[in-house]
Amino acid sequence: MIKTVEWTNEGVRMLDQRLLPTEEKYLMLRSYEEIADAIKKMVVRGAPAIGISAAMGLALGASQSVGTSVADLEYDFKFICKVMEATRPTAVNLFWAIERMRGALQKAKTETHDVEEIKQRLISEAQAIFNEDIASNRALGKFGGELIADGATVLTHCNAGALATAGDYGTALGVVRGAIDAGKRVAVIADETRPFLQGSRLTAWELAKDNIPVTVITDNMAGHVMKQGKVDCVVVGADRIAANGDTANKIGTYMVAVLARQHNIPFYVAAPISTVDLATASGEQIPIEERNAKEVTHIRDQQLTPDGVAVRNFAFDVTPNELIAAIITDRGVARPPYTESLRSLATTRSAHAP
Numbered sequence: 001m002i003k004t005v006e007w008t009n010e011g012v013r014m015l016d017q018r019l020l021p022t023e024e025k026y027l028m029l030r031s032y033e034e035i036a037d038a039i040k041k042m043v044v045r046g047a048p049a050i051g052i053s054a055a056m057g058l059a060l061g062a063s064q065s066v067g068t069s070v071a072d073l074e075y076d077f078k079f080i081c082k083v084m085e086a087t088r089p090t091a092v093n094l095f096w097a098i099e100r101m102r103g104a105l106q107k108a109k110t111e112t113h114d115v116e117e118i119k120q121r122l123i124s125e126a127q128a129i130f131n132e133d134i135a136s137n138r139a140l141g142k143f144g145g146e147l148i149a150d151g152a153t154v155l156t157h158c159n160a161g162a163l164a165t166a167g168d169y170g171t172a173l174g175v176v177r178g179a180i181d182a183g184k185r186v187a188v189i190a191d192e193t194r195p196f197l198q199g200s201r202l203t204a205w206e207l208a209k210d211n212i213p214v215t216v217i218t219d220n221m222a223g224h225v226m227k228q229g230k231v232d233c234v235v236v237g238a239d240r241i242a243a244n245g246d247t248a249n250k251i252g253t254y255m256v257a258v259l260a261r262q263h264n265i266p267f268y269v270a271a272p273i274s275t276v277d278l279a280t281a282s283g284e285q286i287p288i289e290e291r292n293a294k295e296v297t298h299i300r301d302q303q304l305t306p307d308g309v310a311v312r313n314f315a316f317d318v319t320p321n322e323l324i325a326a327i328i329t330d331r332g333v334a335r336p337p338y339t340e341s342l343r344s345l346a347t348t349r350s351a352h353a354p
């Protein structure tokens, strides 16, 4: 199993995704500051993996607090929450995981005044978030796998696989793995996903490692391959799903959804229920991260655009709910109208809830 992020006795171990596919290097992060920096710089990325990393960052930071009272520990914890919240704005899993850690601290506080015991409980909560992510992706992979026909070719955008989660299945790629584990033959077309190249670098890497057939195309080839009849369905992940089903995902996802509609190809979103943000009514309220222009003007140190030219680097876009055939979650498959189906799934207690 690919270990994207892992709690160890020495610190948090992370696969440096910036170096893939040419180098498989693990970093040992020994402070919450290093973890926050790793999230910002995309050493780790993908909505669920960002949430897990933030939770581990909070657990690590709290465990290193030198405060001797519960009040001291809480003061430090609140400060670390602020640092984590400021890393990346779009993926709601980050805020969801921080909220869960806050809840764990509050609960622990009512049960004990032993600072060391509370620190231990925070570590256990971060580990529980990690373990539940693996279970969630297995569950959504099973639900989603049923929507994939034997012999299908699935187009995906960005990386919503093991690398974007705790490891193992992933979300969109969890659906592919779920179908394969159910005995179906499935091939994947991976959009390259400019500018950070999560498709060509990461999706292709993890699928090739698992011997799942994968073909990489540049983003502007998607329409052509759909027109040629080479795509049976599209499955993508999500960074935040609003209450009405509008879905923020990697920049370019909206373009793929419009193309899928034009060619009558079902467009599916796969995400754990923690990605559904019922507090956000529609996609218009989802904050869209804009990253450093250098990710567009350069590939590693190779300059691609003239000096001084204006550049925008939006990291995400929003696909309107009417383009989405179904939203595959760990609690089942939501169909339109999403305002009802998502609320009903999100408010159902999960089989693996704490």
Ligand code: MRU
Pocket (backbone or CB within 6 Å): 045, 046, 047, 048, 091, 157, 158, 159, 160, 161, 164, 165, 170, 171, 172, 198, 236, 237, 238, 239, 249, 250, 251, 315
């Ligand atoms: O900028 P990134 O690489 O963190 O963006 C990741 C995506 O957009 C993924 O598709 C999404 O987080 C789903 S990951 C299971």
